[in-house]
Each structure stands twice: as C-alpha cells, then as structure tokens.
Amino acid sequence: MTGTSNTPASVKVTIDAWESLFRAQVAVMRKVSAKPEFHKLSMREYDVLFNLRICPGGRSRLVDLNRYLLISQPSLSRMVTRLEDKGLITREADPTDQRAMQLSLTPRGLAVQQEIGREHVKHIYEQIGTALSEEEFLQLQQLTSKLRSAIK
Amino acid sequence: MTGTSNTPASVKVTIDAWESLFRAQVAVMRKVSAKPEFHKLSMREYDVLFNLRICPGGRSRLVDLNRYLLISQPSLSRMVTRLEDKGLITREADPTDQRAMQLSLTPRGLAVQQEIGREHVKHIYEQIGTALSEEEFLQLQQLTSKLRSAIK
DNA sequence: TGTTATTAGATGCATACGCATATAAATTGG
DNA sequence: CCAATTTATATGCGTATGCATCTAATAACA
Helix, strand or coil: CCCCCCCCCCHHHHHHHHHHHHHHHHHHHHHHHCCHHHHCCCHHHHHHHHHHHCCHHHEEEHHHHHCCCCCCHHHHHHHHHHHHHCCCEEEEEECCEEEEEEEEECHHHHHHHHHHHHHHHHHHHHHHCCCCCHHHHHHHHHHHHHHHHCCC | CCCCCCCCCCHHHHHHHHHHHHHHHHHHHHHHCCCHHHHCCCHHHHHHHHHHHCCHHHEEEHHHHHCCCCCCHHHHHHHHHHHHHCCCEEEEEECCEEEEEEEEECHHHHHHHHHHHHHHHHHHHHHHCCCCCHHHHHHHHHHHHHHHHCCC
16 A cells, blocks of 8 residues: 555656656666667567566466557557567467457566566666665565555 | 665566566556557657757757667668658758767757647546555655666 | 788668558547 | 447558768877
C-alpha cells in the first residue's frame, strides 16, 4: 500500500514529476543502449522478447503484445517476421480466433532473451545501483507502479 | 535534499524499480503519442524543439543537443535539416568552432513548440494527474532527479 | 611545430518505421 | 441470420533511422 488520499495534484507538480521521470529514463537508456548486448538484437527487438517471456503462459497475440510497446502494429508484425526468420519466435494460428496469431519464444529465443537480459541487468545496475538507497528504490517502484496502474 | 545515506541497493530492488519506471513511461507515452498535437510534428521532432528551447540561451550545438535524445547523431542531423526546411530551426556557424553548428529555434519554431507543449501538458495531466497525490508527485520528481543526476 | 588523435557534422546505403489500406474473421443488432 | 461494424493481422509505399564512413577542424603531445 502506498496509501495516501488523493486530492488531484496541481498541473505543475504533475508535469515536473513527469518530465523528470522522462528525462531520467532517456539518460539511462542512452547509456545502456550503447552496450554490446544490443549488437546482436536492437533494444526494441529485445523488448519484444522480454515482454513475450513475461506474458502469462509465455504466449501472446500480436495485438496484445503491442499494447506494451511503443512500436506500431505493422512494425511489430514485420519485426515478428524477422525474429521468426532468426528462429527466436514462433507464430501459430490461434484455435479460438482464426484472425489471430499466437506468438511465443522458441527455446533459442528464450536463451537469447535471458543472455541479453543478464547483461542488461548488469549494466542498468552499474548505471543506477548507487544512485538511490534501497528504500528510495522501493519508493520509486511503488510510485511508478501506482502511476502505471492508474492509466486507463 | 532527498537526504538518505546510500548503502548501495540490492540488484533486485534496483531492477524492479527501473522496470517499473520504464513500463510506466511506456504506458503514458503510448497514450499520449496518439494525441492530435503529434500529427503536425512527431514526438521525436517535438522533443528536439523542446530541448532546444530549454537550452541555456536557447542555442545548442548539434552534438550537445544529441546528448539529451535517444536518436543517433546522423538522424538528428537530418531531422534538423527537415526542421530547418519547415522554418522551425536555424543552423548557424559557430564562431568559436568552425566545425560546429549552433542550432536555435526560429520565432515560428518557438510558437510551434509552445502550442504543442500546451496540448501535451494537458494530455499528460489528463492521463496521470489523479494517479498520485501532490506529495507523491513531489517525491517522484525528487527520486527521478536524483537518479538522473547520478548517471555518469 | 609537425604529426597524430580526437571531435563535429554530413552523407551513402541498407533497412526499419509509420500511415493508410487490404483482407479476412468475428461481433453486433435489426 | 444476414448486413454493417469492429477487430486482428498483413502489405504497399514513402520516409526516417542507424551504421559505417567521409571531410574538415580542433586538440594533444612529442
């Protein structure tokens, strides 16, 4: 529970927090996107594998996966084709909906995701691990979770 | 001062916070990038105008501006050309460094930035204004500022 | 100072991207 | 239960992107 009663915040405080969050995200990503793990796969491609792995059952329809990504649906469709060609993802017909495709990681896709993930975690930790105390990271996690869950 | 003594945080707590922040950012951006203000200019282009406006003196060299963006240097170079063609930015020789170009907003560039900015702020506020209390937004701002300033 | 290394920006090229739209299947509602 | 609408994915097409590299200017240093 983050539990505080919510009178809506002022525009200024809201926007200042958002801009600060956004800029922090950019600063971290700039550093981390240059790391060697993203030479095998782009960050956007890694993000697809990551989101697919954490899906319930490790499977997802294209459109559902797309909700977690900033990329457009047609771009995702083509990216999935490329990842399929690389043997990292499979596209199977959904028995319950003839229009839909069930995506899932191949064993190699999972392995690649985990390998890149390990490196990525290491580099994120190198970048920010000492920036905040444990309690502060916990607070940050709670605030951003709450923020995210409030989005319609 | 956010003032807490910093024993380095555990990997888990750090990464959980980072992932949560990242996902919150994606969720907000997904909503907000669909808004009509980004039909005139893409979000990346707007971000260039925004960052140029808040530069000290409203001017910046290409490479310095680039540090605040996720886009690559060649892409920024070409984007600047396009924004120049649209009359929103000027590229002037830097008297102190013959290699460099000083970028700045034209009056129209400033006007466009401010117009899009106003809409953008409104939509961000609509999305997240009631998600957290005023104190929580303040905390979030402080934590993310501290996070950002810690990045080498 | 002359040579080398570094830095700023631009450009060629292959490719990934977004938008508009097509196709085909599912849902709605008369 | 059929026509109209909506939903899921794919594709055509023009453009923006990133990587590698180029040129030109500055910095480093021997």
